[in-house]
Amino acid sequence: MKKLLQSYFDEVKWLYNDNYIPTLEEYLKVSAISGGYMMLSTTSLVGMGDDQVSKKDFDWIVNEPLIDQESALLARLLDDLVGDEYEEKPSSIHCYMRQYGLSEDDARGQIKQRVKNAWKDMNQGCLESTPASMPILMRVINLARAAQLIYSDGDCYTDPTNRKNG
Template identity: 40%
Template sequence: MNTLPKYMQICYKALLDVFEEIEQELAKQGRSYLVSHAKEAMKILVRAYFDEAKSFHAKHIPTLEEYMRVALVTSGYPMLTVMSLLGMGEIAITEETLVWAFSDPKIITASSVIGRLSDDIKSHKFEQERGHAASAVECYMKKYGVSEEVAYDELSRQVSDAWKDINEDCLRPTAVPMAVLMRVLNLSRAIDVIYKDGDGYTHVGKEMKAKIESLLLYPVPI
C-alpha cells in the first residue's frame, strides 16, 4: 500500500476495511472464503477503469463494440451484483451462485446495459463539457455517422431491449433462485429511478434527495 499515492491509499484502505468486515460476518457462517469472489469482481472493475483511462489519455474513440466490452464492466453492475449477493444469506450466497454471476448471464449483462447506457445518455452533455472519455453516444455517432439525437434514440431502444431480457429471465427462472434474480432486477430498478429525470447520480437534486429520505428516513410502515 505504501507504494500508492496518498490519495489512493485512503481509497484502498477503505476498500480493504469493507472486505474485512464482510469476511468477519461470513466467518460466523463458516463461509468467509466466498469473499474472494467479491475481491475478484473488484479487480476486474479496476482493470476496466484503467483501460478507460488509457483510452481517454490517448484521445481514442473506440468502436462501439470495443467500448461496450469495457463499459459494461465499468458500469459497476457486475461487481455490485456479486457484492450484494454476499449479504443475502444461505438462499443466495453459494459457490454455485457466485460462479454463475461470473459467467456473464444474460440478466446481469442486461442490467449492465441499462446502467451503462442510461448513464451515457443522461450525463453525455455534461461529461463532454468537463472533459471525459468517449461514451456510447460518441461511439455510436462515429460508427453510423448519425446525429446526437439519433444516437440517443437508438441507445434508448437498446435499454428497452435489455429490460425485455431481464423480464424474460425473471419469468423463466432456472439457473439460480428467484431471490437472486430479484436482486439483479432491483439493482436495475435503482438505475431507472436515478436517471429517470436526468443524471441524478452526478447532480443529486431535491427530487433525488426526497426519494432517498422517503426510503431511509421516512419509510412507509408495513
C-alpha cells in the same frame, strides 16, 4: 474487482490516446463493467445469508449471465443518455455517432432502443430456467430498477439534488 479495475484502465488509455473514440462494441464491452453494476450484483449477495445464497448462486453470477450483463448495460446506457456532456470520456452516444455517421438525436434514439431491449432480455432471463433462485434474480433486476430511477430525471447519481419531487 479485477475486471472493474481493468475497465478503468482501458478507459484511461482511450483518454490518453488522443481522446480515442472506440467502436460501439469496444465501448460497451468496457463501459458496462466500469459502471460497477456487475460487481454490485455479485457483492449484494454477500449480505443475504447462507440460507438464501449458495455457492451455486455465486458461481452463476460470477460467470456473468445475460441478465447481469444486460442490467449493467442498461445502467451504463441510461447514464450516457443523461450525463454524456458532463463526462470527459467517450459515451455510447459518441461511439454511435462516429461509427455509424448518425446525428446526436438519432444516436440517442438508438441508445433508448437498446435500453428497451435490455429490459426485454432481463425479463426473459427471469422467465427462463436458471440455476439462480428468484431472490437472486430479483437482486439483479432491482439494481436495474435503481438505475432507471436514478437516471429518470437527469443524472441523480452525480447530483442527488436533481431528483424532482413527486
